[in-house]
Amino acid sequence: MAAQTRPKRPFHWHIAVFLAPAVLVYTAIMILPLAGTLQLSLFRNVDQSQVFVGLDNFRTLFGDPNWSVNFWNALRNNVWFFIIHMLVQNPVGVLLAALLSSPKLRFSAFYRTAIFVPTILSFVIVGFAWKLILSPLWGVAPHLLDFVGLKSLFTPWLGKEQYALTALSLISVWQFIGIPMMLIYAALLSIPEEVIEAAECDGVTGLSQFWKIKLPLILPSIGIISILTFVGNFNAFDLIYTAQGALAGPNYSTDILGTFLYRAFFGFQLQVGDPNMGATIATIMFLIILGGVCVYLFLIQTRLRRYQF
Protein backbone atom coordinates (compact mmCIF):
# COMPACT_ATOMS: atom_id res chain seq x y z
CA MET A 1 0.00 0.00 0.00
CA ALA A 2 2.66 2.48 1.01
CA ALA A 3 4.77 1.61 -2.00
CA GLN A 4 2.01 2.80 -4.22
CA THR A 5 1.75 6.21 -2.78
CA ARG A 6 5.17 7.37 -1.70
CA PRO A 7 5.64 11.01 -2.67
CA LYS A 8 7.81 12.03 -5.62
CA ARG A 9 6.41 9.11 -7.55
CA PRO A 10 4.72 9.74 -10.90
CA PHE A 11 1.01 10.50 -10.98
CA HIS A 12 -0.98 7.38 -10.29
CA TRP A 13 -3.44 7.11 -13.10
CA HIS A 14 -5.28 4.14 -11.68
CA ILE A 15 -6.41 6.12 -8.62
CA ALA A 16 -7.91 8.74 -10.89
CA VAL A 17 -9.52 6.09 -13.07
CA PHE A 18 -11.07 4.40 -10.05
CA LEU A 19 -12.41 7.66 -8.65
CA ALA A 20 -13.41 9.46 -11.82
CA PRO A 21 -16.78 7.89 -12.75
CA ALA A 22 -18.27 8.19 -9.29
CA VAL A 23 -16.96 11.70 -8.69
CA LEU A 24 -18.06 12.90 -12.14
CA VAL A 25 -21.62 11.57 -11.93
CA TYR A 26 -22.00 12.69 -8.33
CA THR A 27 -20.67 16.16 -9.03
CA ALA A 28 -22.55 16.70 -12.27
CA ILE A 29 -25.94 15.36 -11.17
CA MET A 30 -25.96 16.18 -7.50
CA ILE A 31 -23.49 18.78 -6.28
CA LEU A 32 -23.63 21.21 -9.22
CA PRO A 33 -27.45 21.17 -9.44
CA LEU A 34 -27.59 21.62 -5.67
CA ALA A 35 -25.33 24.65 -5.97
CA GLY A 36 -27.37 25.76 -8.98
CA THR A 37 -30.57 25.56 -6.98
CA LEU A 38 -29.08 27.60 -4.16
CA GLN A 39 -27.91 30.16 -6.69
CA LEU A 40 -31.28 30.27 -8.44
CA SER A 41 -32.90 31.32 -5.19
CA LEU A 42 -31.07 34.65 -5.44
CA PHE A 43 -32.49 35.45 -8.86
CA ARG A 44 -35.86 36.37 -10.22
CA ASN A 45 -37.35 36.15 -13.68
CA VAL A 46 -38.01 39.67 -14.97
CA ASP A 47 -38.99 40.03 -18.63
CA GLN A 48 -37.71 36.62 -19.59
CA SER A 49 -34.31 37.12 -18.08
CA GLN A 50 -32.87 36.19 -14.74
CA VAL A 51 -32.09 39.21 -12.59
CA PHE A 52 -30.07 39.08 -9.42
CA VAL A 53 -32.26 40.19 -6.53
CA GLY A 54 -30.19 39.24 -3.50
CA LEU A 55 -32.33 37.97 -0.67
CA ASP A 56 -35.59 39.39 -2.03
CA ASN A 57 -37.07 35.93 -2.67
CA PHE A 58 -36.55 35.07 0.97
CA ARG A 59 -38.18 38.32 2.02
CA THR A 60 -41.16 37.42 -0.15
CA LEU A 61 -41.30 33.94 1.30
CA PHE A 62 -41.22 35.14 4.91
CA GLY A 63 -43.14 38.38 4.55
CA ASP A 64 -45.51 38.43 1.57
CA PRO A 65 -48.84 37.05 2.82
CA ASN A 66 -49.34 35.19 -0.50
CA TRP A 67 -46.36 33.04 0.37
CA SER A 68 -45.67 33.40 4.06
CA VAL A 69 -49.02 32.07 5.31
CA ASN A 70 -48.44 28.84 3.40
CA PHE A 71 -44.77 28.70 4.24
CA TRP A 72 -45.17 29.04 8.01
CA ASN A 73 -48.07 26.62 7.89
CA ALA A 74 -45.96 24.06 6.01
CA LEU A 75 -43.05 24.53 8.38
CA ARG A 76 -45.27 24.16 11.47
CA ASN A 77 -46.84 21.04 10.02
CA ASN A 78 -43.44 19.64 9.19
CA VAL A 79 -42.26 20.18 12.76
CA TRP A 80 -45.34 18.38 14.08
CA PHE A 81 -44.74 15.59 11.56
CA PHE A 82 -41.22 15.21 12.96
CA ILE A 83 -42.37 15.36 16.61
CA ILE A 84 -44.86 12.54 16.06
CA HIS A 85 -42.11 10.45 14.50
CA MET A 86 -39.76 11.05 17.41
CA LEU A 87 -42.43 10.38 20.03
CA VAL A 88 -43.93 7.26 18.46
CA GLN A 89 -41.52 5.72 15.98
CA ASN A 90 -38.40 5.68 18.12
CA PRO A 91 -39.83 4.45 21.44
CA VAL A 92 -41.86 1.74 19.72
CA GLY A 93 -38.83 0.84 17.61
CA VAL A 94 -36.68 0.51 20.72
CA LEU A 95 -39.34 -1.60 22.45
CA LEU A 96 -39.65 -3.98 19.52
CA ALA A 97 -35.88 -4.24 19.13
CA ALA A 98 -35.44 -4.92 22.85
CA LEU A 99 -38.00 -7.71 22.71
CA LEU A 100 -36.51 -9.16 19.53
CA SER A 101 -32.98 -9.19 20.86
CA SER A 102 -33.67 -11.55 23.74
CA PRO A 103 -31.62 -14.61 22.83
CA LYS A 104 -34.20 -17.19 23.86
CA LEU A 105 -37.04 -15.66 21.89
CA ARG A 106 -38.47 -18.02 19.31
CA PHE A 107 -39.69 -16.99 15.84
CA SER A 108 -37.66 -13.80 16.08
CA ALA A 109 -36.67 -14.10 12.39
CA PHE A 110 -40.33 -14.23 11.47
CA TYR A 111 -41.23 -11.14 13.53
CA ARG A 112 -38.25 -9.26 12.15
CA THR A 113 -39.16 -10.03 8.56
CA ALA A 114 -42.86 -9.27 9.03
CA ILE A 115 -42.43 -5.96 10.86
CA PHE A 116 -40.03 -4.77 8.15
CA VAL A 117 -42.53 -5.43 5.33
CA PRO A 118 -44.19 -1.96 5.33
CA THR A 119 -40.78 -0.29 4.95
CA ILE A 120 -40.19 -1.88 1.55
CA LEU A 121 -43.56 -0.84 0.14
CA SER A 122 -43.86 2.29 -1.93
CA PHE A 123 -45.61 5.39 -0.62
CA VAL A 124 -48.21 5.00 -3.31
CA ILE A 125 -49.26 1.63 -1.96
CA VAL A 126 -49.07 2.72 1.66
CA GLY A 127 -50.94 5.97 1.10
CA PHE A 128 -53.71 4.39 -0.89
CA ALA A 129 -54.10 1.30 1.25
CA TRP A 130 -54.53 3.42 4.38
CA LYS A 131 -56.82 5.80 2.59
CA LEU A 132 -59.07 2.87 1.79
CA ILE A 133 -58.87 1.46 5.30
CA LEU A 134 -59.71 4.79 6.94
CA SER A 135 -62.39 5.58 4.40
CA PRO A 136 -65.85 5.78 5.93
CA LEU A 137 -67.16 4.37 2.65
CA TRP A 138 -65.51 1.03 3.12
CA GLY A 139 -65.95 0.91 6.84
CA VAL A 140 -63.00 -1.29 7.76
CA ALA A 141 -61.74 1.07 10.44
CA PRO A 142 -65.09 1.50 12.25
CA HIS A 143 -65.60 -2.25 11.94
CA LEU A 144 -62.28 -2.91 13.66
CA LEU A 145 -62.92 -0.30 16.36
CA ASP A 146 -66.22 -2.03 16.97
CA PHE A 147 -64.34 -5.18 17.99
CA VAL A 148 -62.74 -3.34 20.89
CA GLY A 149 -65.90 -1.37 21.65
CA LEU A 150 -64.54 1.97 20.52
CA LYS A 151 -66.66 2.52 17.46
CA SER A 152 -67.80 5.89 18.74
CA LEU A 153 -64.23 7.17 18.36
CA PHE A 154 -64.28 6.78 14.60
CA THR A 155 -64.35 9.82 12.38
CA PRO A 156 -62.94 10.19 8.87
CA TRP A 157 -59.52 11.16 10.19
CA LEU A 158 -57.91 11.96 6.86
CA GLY A 159 -60.76 14.30 5.97
CA LYS A 160 -60.75 16.41 9.13
CA GLU A 161 -58.40 19.31 9.46
CA GLN A 162 -57.56 18.72 13.09
CA TYR A 163 -56.69 15.03 12.68
CA ALA A 164 -55.39 14.62 9.12
CA LEU A 165 -51.76 15.54 9.75
CA THR A 166 -51.45 13.37 12.85
CA ALA A 167 -53.10 10.47 11.04
CA LEU A 168 -50.67 10.79 8.14
CA SER A 169 -47.71 11.04 10.52
CA LEU A 170 -48.81 7.83 12.17
CA ILE A 171 -49.14 6.14 8.78
CA SER A 172 -45.60 7.25 8.01
CA VAL A 173 -44.48 5.89 11.39
CA TRP A 174 -46.20 2.61 10.56
CA GLN A 175 -44.26 2.46 7.32
CA PHE A 176 -40.80 3.31 8.66
CA ILE A 177 -40.74 1.68 12.07
CA GLY A 178 -38.65 -1.15 10.59
CA ILE A 179 -35.59 1.08 10.27
CA PRO A 180 -35.18 2.14 13.93
CA MET A 181 -36.13 -1.37 14.96
CA MET A 182 -33.39 -2.95 12.85
CA LEU A 183 -30.66 -0.45 13.71
CA ILE A 184 -31.33 -0.70 17.45
CA TYR A 185 -31.64 -4.44 17.18
CA ALA A 186 -28.17 -4.47 15.60
CA ALA A 187 -26.83 -2.22 18.36
CA LEU A 188 -28.31 -4.43 21.08
CA LEU A 189 -26.83 -7.56 19.52
CA SER A 190 -23.38 -5.98 19.53
CA ILE A 191 -23.38 -5.46 23.32
CA PRO A 192 -20.87 -8.02 24.57
CA GLU A 193 -21.99 -10.89 26.75
CA GLU A 194 -19.52 -9.98 29.52
CA VAL A 195 -21.12 -6.60 30.11
CA ILE A 196 -24.51 -8.21 30.60
CA GLU A 197 -23.06 -10.93 32.79
CA ALA A 198 -21.26 -8.39 34.94
CA ALA A 199 -24.53 -6.53 35.37
CA GLU A 200 -26.29 -9.71 36.39
CA CYS A 201 -23.60 -10.50 38.93
CA ASP A 202 -24.27 -7.10 40.44
CA GLY A 203 -27.95 -7.92 40.55
CA VAL A 204 -28.96 -5.57 37.76
CA THR A 205 -31.56 -7.48 35.79
CA GLY A 206 -34.77 -7.03 33.89
CA LEU A 207 -36.04 -3.56 33.30
CA SER A 208 -33.40 -1.82 35.35
CA GLN A 209 -30.76 -3.64 33.33
CA PHE A 210 -32.33 -2.20 30.22
CA TRP A 211 -32.45 1.36 31.55
CA LYS A 212 -29.07 1.38 33.22
CA ILE A 213 -26.90 -0.82 30.99
CA LYS A 214 -28.36 -1.27 27.55
CA LEU A 215 -29.98 2.08 26.91
CA PRO A 216 -26.78 4.09 27.49
CA LEU A 217 -24.96 1.71 25.17
CA ILE A 218 -27.44 2.15 22.32
CA LEU A 219 -27.72 5.95 22.64
CA PRO A 220 -25.40 6.54 19.65
CA SER A 221 -27.73 4.45 17.50
CA ILE A 222 -30.73 6.40 18.74
CA GLY A 223 -28.86 9.58 17.80
CA ILE A 224 -28.29 8.31 14.27
CA ILE A 225 -31.92 7.28 13.94
CA SER A 226 -33.04 10.70 15.10
CA ILE A 227 -30.97 12.50 12.50
CA LEU A 228 -32.07 10.08 9.76
CA THR A 229 -35.67 10.71 10.76
CA PHE A 230 -35.07 14.44 10.77
CA VAL A 231 -33.59 14.44 7.26
CA GLY A 232 -36.29 12.10 5.97
CA ASN A 233 -39.14 14.12 7.49
CA PHE A 234 -38.02 17.51 6.27
CA ASN A 235 -37.64 16.07 2.82
CA ALA A 236 -40.89 14.08 2.77
CA PHE A 237 -43.35 14.49 -0.04
CA ASP A 238 -44.60 11.22 -1.51
CA LEU A 239 -46.96 10.07 1.22
CA ILE A 240 -48.81 13.37 1.51
CA TYR A 241 -48.95 13.69 -2.28
CA THR A 242 -50.41 10.22 -2.69
CA ALA A 243 -52.87 10.37 0.13
CA GLN A 244 -54.00 14.00 -0.05
CA GLY A 245 -52.81 15.30 -3.45
CA ALA A 246 -50.57 18.28 -4.21
CA LEU A 247 -52.95 20.62 -2.39
CA ALA A 248 -52.34 18.73 0.85
CA GLY A 249 -55.92 18.96 1.96
CA PRO A 250 -58.17 19.37 3.78
CA ASN A 251 -57.52 23.10 3.56
CA TYR A 252 -53.68 22.74 3.54
CA SER A 253 -53.78 21.10 6.95
CA THR A 254 -51.31 18.41 5.83
CA ASP A 255 -49.08 20.69 3.79
CA ILE A 256 -45.40 20.13 4.51
CA LEU A 257 -42.30 21.67 2.94
CA GLY A 258 -42.04 18.98 0.25
CA THR A 259 -45.57 19.50 -1.07
CA PHE A 260 -45.20 23.28 -0.73
CA LEU A 261 -42.01 23.11 -2.83
CA TYR A 262 -43.77 21.01 -5.44
CA ARG A 263 -46.64 23.49 -5.74
CA ALA A 264 -44.36 26.52 -5.86
CA PHE A 265 -42.14 24.93 -8.49
CA PHE A 266 -44.79 23.49 -10.78
CA GLY A 267 -47.77 25.64 -10.00
CA PHE A 268 -51.25 24.34 -9.33
CA GLN A 269 -54.73 25.44 -10.27
CA LEU A 270 -54.47 29.21 -10.88
CA GLN A 271 -50.94 29.80 -9.68
CA VAL A 272 -48.14 29.57 -12.25
CA GLY A 273 -45.04 27.59 -11.35
CA ASP A 274 -42.06 29.66 -10.33
CA PRO A 275 -38.63 27.96 -10.44
CA ASN A 276 -37.03 30.77 -8.44
CA MET A 277 -39.46 30.51 -5.56
CA GLY A 278 -39.14 26.72 -5.80
CA ALA A 279 -35.40 27.13 -5.47
CA THR A 280 -35.92 29.48 -2.53
CA ILE A 281 -37.99 26.91 -0.69
CA ALA A 282 -35.47 24.20 -1.56
CA THR A 283 -32.74 26.43 -0.13
CA ILE A 284 -34.66 26.83 3.13
CA MET A 285 -35.11 23.06 3.30
CA PHE A 286 -31.39 22.67 2.61
CA LEU A 287 -30.53 25.07 5.44
CA ILE A 288 -32.92 23.33 7.85
CA ILE A 289 -31.48 19.91 7.04
CA LEU A 290 -27.91 21.21 7.14
CA GLY A 291 -28.66 22.85 10.49
CA GLY A 292 -30.04 19.60 11.85
CA VAL A 293 -27.06 17.61 10.63
CA CYS A 294 -24.64 20.14 12.13
CA VAL A 295 -26.42 20.12 15.49
CA TYR A 296 -26.18 16.35 15.42
CA LEU A 297 -22.53 16.20 14.36
CA PHE A 298 -21.16 18.95 16.59
CA LEU A 299 -23.44 19.02 19.62
CA ILE A 300 -24.97 15.59 20.02
CA GLN A 301 -22.51 13.14 18.54
CA THR A 302 -19.49 14.58 20.31
CA ARG A 303 -21.25 14.43 23.68
CA LEU A 304 -22.51 10.89 23.33
CA ARG A 305 -20.09 8.54 24.96
CA ARG A 306 -19.07 5.71 22.73
CA TYR A 307 -17.90 2.53 24.30
CA GLN A 308 -15.27 0.45 22.59
CA PHE A 309 -15.33 -3.24 23.33
Place this chain on the structure above:
Amino acid sequence: MSIATRSLPRAIGAHAILLTYTAIALFPVILVIMNSFKSRAGIFGAPLTPPAPKTFDLIGYTTVIGQGDFIHYFQNSLVVTVGSLFFVLLFGAMAAFALSEYRFRGNTLMGLYLALGIMIPIRLATVAILQLMVASGLVNTLTALILVYTAQGLPLAVFILSEFMKQVSDDLKNAGRIDGLSEYTIFFRLVVPLVRPSMATVAVFTMIPIWNDLWFPLILAPSEETKTVTLGAQLFLGQFVTNWNAILAALSLAILPVLVLYVIFSRQLIRGITSGAVK
Protein backbone atom coordinates in the same frame (compact mmCIF):
# COMPACT_ATOMS: atom_id res chain seq x y z
CA MET B 1 -30.85 -12.67 29.42
CA SER B 2 -32.89 -9.83 28.20
CA ILE B 3 -35.76 -8.05 29.83
CA ALA B 4 -38.25 -10.37 28.24
CA THR B 5 -37.17 -13.94 28.85
CA ARG B 6 -36.57 -14.20 32.55
CA SER B 7 -39.63 -16.31 32.99
CA LEU B 8 -42.62 -17.75 31.22
CA PRO B 9 -45.02 -14.81 31.77
CA ARG B 10 -42.38 -12.50 30.39
CA ALA B 11 -41.94 -14.64 27.28
CA ILE B 12 -45.69 -14.69 26.75
CA GLY B 13 -45.82 -10.93 27.17
CA ALA B 14 -43.03 -10.48 24.64
CA HIS B 15 -44.78 -12.71 22.13
CA ALA B 16 -48.07 -10.91 22.72
CA ILE B 17 -46.54 -7.51 21.98
CA LEU B 18 -44.62 -8.74 18.95
CA LEU B 19 -47.61 -10.61 17.57
CA THR B 20 -49.82 -7.55 18.00
CA TYR B 21 -47.33 -5.39 16.19
CA THR B 22 -46.84 -7.98 13.45
CA ALA B 23 -50.60 -7.97 12.95
CA ILE B 24 -50.61 -4.16 12.71
CA ALA B 25 -47.73 -4.29 10.20
CA LEU B 26 -49.24 -6.95 7.97
CA PHE B 27 -52.96 -6.19 8.29
CA PRO B 28 -53.23 -3.51 5.57
CA VAL B 29 -51.21 -5.60 3.12
CA ILE B 30 -53.25 -8.74 3.73
CA LEU B 31 -56.51 -6.78 3.64
CA VAL B 32 -55.70 -5.28 0.25
CA ILE B 33 -54.56 -8.53 -1.33
CA MET B 34 -57.49 -10.47 0.12
CA ASN B 35 -60.12 -8.05 -1.10
CA SER B 36 -58.59 -7.73 -4.55
CA PHE B 37 -59.93 -11.20 -5.30
CA LYS B 38 -63.51 -10.34 -4.40
CA SER B 39 -66.55 -8.98 -6.12
CA ARG B 40 -67.77 -5.48 -5.30
CA ALA B 41 -70.47 -6.85 -3.05
CA GLY B 42 -67.88 -8.97 -1.25
CA ILE B 43 -65.50 -6.06 -0.78
CA PHE B 44 -68.15 -3.91 0.89
CA GLY B 45 -70.27 -6.61 2.51
CA ALA B 46 -67.55 -8.48 4.32
CA PRO B 47 -64.20 -6.73 4.00
CA LEU B 48 -62.55 -8.71 6.76
CA THR B 49 -63.22 -12.23 5.51
CA PRO B 50 -61.10 -14.09 2.95
CA PRO B 51 -62.65 -14.54 -0.50
CA ALA B 52 -65.24 -17.30 -0.49
CA PRO B 53 -66.60 -19.04 -3.61
CA LYS B 54 -69.58 -16.70 -3.45
CA THR B 55 -67.55 -13.50 -3.34
CA PHE B 56 -64.57 -14.59 -5.47
CA ASP B 57 -64.15 -12.42 -8.53
CA LEU B 58 -61.22 -11.44 -10.74
CA ILE B 59 -62.96 -8.44 -12.28
CA GLY B 60 -60.43 -6.05 -10.70
CA TYR B 61 -57.48 -7.78 -12.31
CA THR B 62 -59.11 -7.96 -15.73
CA THR B 63 -59.87 -4.23 -15.56
CA VAL B 64 -56.33 -3.35 -14.57
CA ILE B 65 -54.70 -5.55 -17.17
CA GLY B 66 -57.12 -4.32 -19.82
CA GLN B 67 -56.77 -0.61 -18.99
CA GLY B 68 -53.38 0.26 -17.62
CA ASP B 69 -50.23 -0.48 -19.54
CA PHE B 70 -48.74 -2.08 -16.46
CA ILE B 71 -46.44 -4.52 -18.22
CA HIS B 72 -44.78 -1.61 -19.97
CA TYR B 73 -44.49 0.43 -16.74
CA PHE B 74 -43.03 -2.60 -15.11
CA GLN B 75 -40.37 -2.88 -17.81
CA ASN B 76 -39.49 0.79 -17.34
CA SER B 77 -39.09 0.36 -13.59
CA LEU B 78 -36.96 -2.70 -14.18
CA VAL B 79 -34.68 -0.92 -16.67
CA VAL B 80 -34.29 2.09 -14.38
CA THR B 81 -33.67 0.05 -11.24
CA VAL B 82 -31.27 -2.45 -12.80
CA GLY B 83 -29.44 0.25 -14.76
CA SER B 84 -28.95 2.51 -11.74
CA LEU B 85 -27.99 -0.44 -9.58
CA PHE B 86 -25.31 -1.51 -12.06
CA PHE B 87 -23.72 1.93 -12.15
CA VAL B 88 -24.01 2.52 -8.41
CA LEU B 89 -22.28 -0.78 -7.69
CA LEU B 90 -19.60 -0.43 -10.36
CA PHE B 91 -18.71 3.21 -9.77
CA GLY B 92 -19.29 2.95 -6.04
CA ALA B 93 -16.99 -0.05 -5.68
CA MET B 94 -14.29 1.57 -7.80
CA ALA B 95 -14.36 4.78 -5.77
CA ALA B 96 -14.50 2.84 -2.51
CA PHE B 97 -11.47 0.85 -3.60
CA ALA B 98 -9.54 4.00 -4.44
CA LEU B 99 -10.42 5.56 -1.08
CA SER B 100 -9.72 2.52 1.06
CA GLU B 101 -6.69 1.13 -0.77
CA TYR B 102 -4.49 4.09 -1.67
CA ARG B 103 -3.19 6.88 0.43
CA PHE B 104 -3.09 10.01 -1.66
CA ARG B 105 -3.36 13.68 -1.03
CA GLY B 106 -6.97 14.70 -0.47
CA ASN B 107 -8.10 11.19 0.37
CA THR B 108 -10.02 12.17 3.51
CA LEU B 109 -11.41 15.25 1.85
CA MET B 110 -12.65 13.21 -1.10
CA GLY B 111 -14.26 10.74 1.30
CA LEU B 112 -16.07 13.58 3.09
CA TYR B 113 -17.11 15.14 -0.21
CA LEU B 114 -18.69 11.89 -1.34
CA ALA B 115 -20.28 11.31 2.08
CA LEU B 116 -22.03 14.68 1.93
CA GLY B 117 -24.73 13.12 -0.21
CA ILE B 118 -25.70 10.65 2.51
CA MET B 119 -27.16 13.45 4.60
CA ILE B 120 -28.24 16.01 1.99
CA PRO B 121 -31.08 14.63 -0.14
CA ILE B 122 -30.68 15.00 -3.91
CA ARG B 123 -34.33 16.04 -4.09
CA LEU B 124 -33.38 19.56 -3.00
CA ALA B 125 -31.47 19.94 -6.26
CA THR B 126 -34.56 19.14 -8.33
CA VAL B 127 -35.05 22.63 -9.77
CA ALA B 128 -31.58 22.72 -11.31
CA ILE B 129 -31.64 19.01 -12.24
CA LEU B 130 -34.75 19.61 -14.30
CA GLN B 131 -33.08 22.56 -16.05
CA LEU B 132 -30.03 20.40 -16.70
CA MET B 133 -32.13 17.61 -18.18
CA VAL B 134 -34.11 20.04 -20.30
CA ALA B 135 -30.88 21.61 -21.58
CA SER B 136 -29.41 18.22 -22.45
CA GLY B 137 -32.63 16.93 -23.98
CA LEU B 138 -32.94 14.08 -21.48
CA VAL B 139 -36.40 14.93 -20.15
CA ASN B 140 -38.77 12.01 -20.54
CA THR B 141 -36.01 9.50 -21.00
CA LEU B 142 -35.11 6.66 -18.71
CA THR B 143 -31.47 7.81 -18.96
CA ALA B 144 -32.34 10.89 -16.91
CA LEU B 145 -33.75 8.72 -14.14
CA ILE B 146 -30.78 6.34 -14.24
CA LEU B 147 -28.35 9.26 -13.94
CA VAL B 148 -30.20 10.81 -11.02
CA TYR B 149 -30.54 7.53 -9.14
CA THR B 150 -26.89 6.70 -9.75
CA ALA B 151 -25.90 10.02 -8.18
CA GLN B 152 -28.37 9.42 -5.36
CA GLY B 153 -27.11 5.92 -4.57
CA LEU B 154 -23.37 6.55 -4.83
CA PRO B 155 -22.65 8.26 -1.48
CA LEU B 156 -24.01 5.47 0.70
CA ALA B 157 -22.53 2.79 -1.59
CA VAL B 158 -19.06 4.32 -1.41
CA PHE B 159 -19.32 4.69 2.35
CA ILE B 160 -20.45 1.12 3.06
CA LEU B 161 -18.20 -0.55 0.48
CA SER B 162 -15.05 1.24 1.62
CA GLU B 163 -15.71 -0.01 5.16
CA PHE B 164 -15.81 -3.55 3.81
CA MET B 165 -12.86 -3.15 1.46
CA LYS B 166 -10.65 -2.16 4.39
CA GLN B 167 -11.16 -5.68 5.68
CA VAL B 168 -9.76 -7.39 2.56
CA SER B 169 -6.35 -8.77 3.43
CA ASP B 170 -3.37 -6.70 2.30
CA ASP B 171 -1.25 -9.82 1.90
CA LEU B 172 -3.55 -11.11 -0.79
CA LYS B 173 -3.39 -7.89 -2.77
CA ASN B 174 0.39 -7.63 -2.35
CA ALA B 175 0.77 -11.23 -3.47
CA GLY B 176 -1.14 -10.28 -6.59
CA ARG B 177 1.14 -7.31 -7.14
CA ILE B 178 4.25 -9.48 -6.80
CA ASP B 179 2.77 -11.78 -9.42
CA GLY B 180 2.59 -8.76 -11.71
CA LEU B 181 -1.16 -8.15 -11.71
CA SER B 182 -2.20 -4.63 -12.57
CA GLU B 183 -4.20 -2.57 -10.08
CA TYR B 184 -7.28 -3.05 -12.26
CA THR B 185 -6.91 -6.82 -12.27
CA ILE B 186 -6.42 -6.80 -8.51
CA PHE B 187 -9.65 -4.84 -8.11
CA PHE B 188 -11.83 -6.81 -10.52
CA ARG B 189 -10.42 -10.30 -9.96
CA LEU B 190 -9.40 -10.30 -6.30
CA VAL B 191 -11.27 -7.63 -4.38
CA VAL B 192 -14.70 -7.55 -6.03
CA PRO B 193 -15.36 -11.29 -5.57
CA LEU B 194 -14.39 -10.97 -1.92
CA VAL B 195 -16.77 -8.11 -1.16
CA ARG B 196 -19.66 -9.57 -3.14
CA PRO B 197 -21.83 -10.17 -0.03
CA SER B 198 -21.57 -6.52 1.00
CA MET B 199 -22.31 -5.48 -2.57
CA ALA B 200 -25.53 -7.46 -2.35
CA THR B 201 -26.40 -5.54 0.82
CA VAL B 202 -25.73 -2.23 -0.89
CA ALA B 203 -27.82 -3.43 -3.84
CA VAL B 204 -30.84 -4.03 -1.65
CA PHE B 205 -30.47 -0.67 0.11
CA THR B 206 -30.15 1.11 -3.21
CA MET B 207 -32.90 -0.77 -4.96
CA ILE B 208 -35.84 -0.13 -2.64
CA PRO B 209 -35.88 3.69 -2.76
CA ILE B 210 -35.33 3.68 -6.53
CA TRP B 211 -38.15 1.25 -7.23
CA ASN B 212 -40.51 3.14 -4.92
CA ASP B 213 -39.62 6.71 -5.89
CA LEU B 214 -42.44 8.91 -7.09
CA TRP B 215 -40.80 12.34 -7.14
CA PHE B 216 -38.29 12.02 -9.98
CA PRO B 217 -40.48 9.99 -12.36
CA LEU B 218 -43.22 12.56 -11.79
CA ILE B 219 -40.92 15.46 -12.59
CA LEU B 220 -38.32 14.13 -15.02
CA ALA B 221 -40.14 11.39 -16.94
CA PRO B 222 -43.93 11.62 -16.74
CA SER B 223 -44.57 10.70 -20.38
CA GLU B 224 -46.54 7.59 -21.24
CA GLU B 225 -43.47 5.76 -22.66
CA THR B 226 -41.29 6.36 -19.62
CA LYS B 227 -43.71 5.96 -16.72
CA THR B 228 -42.50 3.71 -13.94
CA VAL B 229 -44.74 1.34 -12.03
CA THR B 230 -44.93 3.65 -9.03
CA LEU B 231 -46.01 6.64 -11.10
CA GLY B 232 -48.29 4.51 -13.26
CA ALA B 233 -50.00 3.10 -10.20
CA GLN B 234 -50.38 6.58 -8.72
CA LEU B 235 -52.07 7.95 -11.85
CA PHE B 236 -54.12 4.82 -12.36
CA LEU B 237 -55.38 4.96 -8.77
CA GLY B 238 -56.27 8.60 -9.24
CA GLN B 239 -58.38 7.77 -12.28
CA PHE B 240 -60.25 4.87 -10.79
CA VAL B 241 -61.18 6.39 -7.46
CA THR B 242 -64.59 4.80 -7.55
CA ASN B 243 -63.67 1.44 -9.04
CA TRP B 244 -62.64 -0.37 -5.88
CA ASN B 245 -62.03 -3.70 -7.59
CA ALA B 246 -59.55 -2.12 -9.97
CA ILE B 247 -57.82 -0.13 -7.21
CA LEU B 248 -57.37 -3.13 -4.96
CA ALA B 249 -56.12 -5.24 -7.85
CA ALA B 250 -53.67 -2.53 -8.95
CA LEU B 251 -52.38 -2.18 -5.38
CA SER B 252 -51.91 -5.94 -5.11
CA LEU B 253 -50.06 -6.04 -8.41
CA ALA B 254 -47.78 -3.28 -7.17
CA ILE B 255 -47.19 -5.00 -3.82
CA LEU B 256 -46.49 -8.52 -5.04
CA PRO B 257 -43.22 -8.10 -6.98
CA VAL B 258 -41.67 -6.11 -4.13
CA LEU B 259 -42.90 -8.62 -1.59
CA VAL B 260 -41.49 -11.57 -3.56
CA LEU B 261 -38.11 -9.83 -3.94
CA TYR B 262 -38.14 -8.98 -0.25
CA VAL B 263 -38.82 -12.56 0.81
CA ILE B 264 -35.93 -13.71 -1.39
CA PHE B 265 -33.50 -11.04 -0.19
CA SER B 266 -34.68 -10.38 3.36
CA ARG B 267 -31.92 -12.47 4.94
CA GLN B 268 -29.33 -10.56 2.96
CA LEU B 269 -30.88 -7.25 3.92
CA ILE B 270 -31.19 -8.03 7.60
CA ARG B 271 -27.69 -9.48 7.75
CA GLY B 272 -26.45 -6.32 6.08
CA ILE B 273 -28.11 -4.07 8.62
CA THR B 274 -27.15 -6.12 11.63
CA SER B 275 -23.56 -6.66 10.54
CA GLY B 276 -23.01 -3.10 11.67
CA ALA B 277 -22.04 -1.71 8.30
CA VAL B 278 -24.64 0.97 8.55
CA LYS B 279 -23.70 2.82 11.65
